[in-house]
Amino acid sequence: MTQRKNPPAPTPPAGLAAPFNPGRAGAYLLLAVIGALVGAAGVLVHAAWIPGGLLLALLATTGVFYGGMYAMGTKAGVGASAAGWIVSIVLMTVSRPEGDLLIGGSLVSYAYMLGGMGLAVICATMLPLPQRGSDGARLGK
Template sequence: MSGSGARQARPPKAARVAAYLGLVVLGAAVGSAGSLVQAAWFPLGLLLALLGTAGLFYGGLRATGTQLGVVAPAAGWVASVLLLSAGRPEGDGLFAGGLGEIVFLFGGAVLAVMCATMTRLPQPGGSSGRLGE
């Protein structure tokens, strides 16, 4: 009956909310780790941080099958990166303001937009690729 286009039941709302909240937390963790790595091992650290960010955003899209699967980790990523880039009253800040930091900030934003606007390929066997199907 999988070839007839019958849709399977969606996962419970609590499971979807938990998945999206988990993606927000994971986005904050990847943003924090990327902020540290991109400055420590420039330029390979920058590449590693952007690859991790792209993997998170694309993985969220594939796991949930919705654009919200990209927006949730992107929100956590942006929040952590902005908090880490804001200086403290003493003048301390994680970002020094060089080219690597700018590429990381804008590159991550571009990756989020690219993943959110990707077309979702149909899954073999008629599954939509959504969480729980």
């Protein structure tokens, strides 16, 4: 008597979301926290050494956005880190009752905020995703 084999589990078609994975959701949450930390550090550094502080802050911002995309293998990695970054920036632009501001109305501050948003858009739309599992073989051979 032959045993009947179960059919393989269906895979979702390309373009559709995969089933919920708690590890992946935790990774996206971690990316949002890292983005918030990089945003907060950039706020403290961007006006320190003009233009070096601004360039350093934008370079770190680019690194966390591209790193999120590379680590997750999807462009949602950019979105998660950019969401944390923008939340920390917005929270630091609000003036406190004591009158303290971390991001003022200077040209350097606007360059940091708009530059970071522009870098998020560039990383999400223009950079190709890294190829996972490619063996380097040429097609047609």
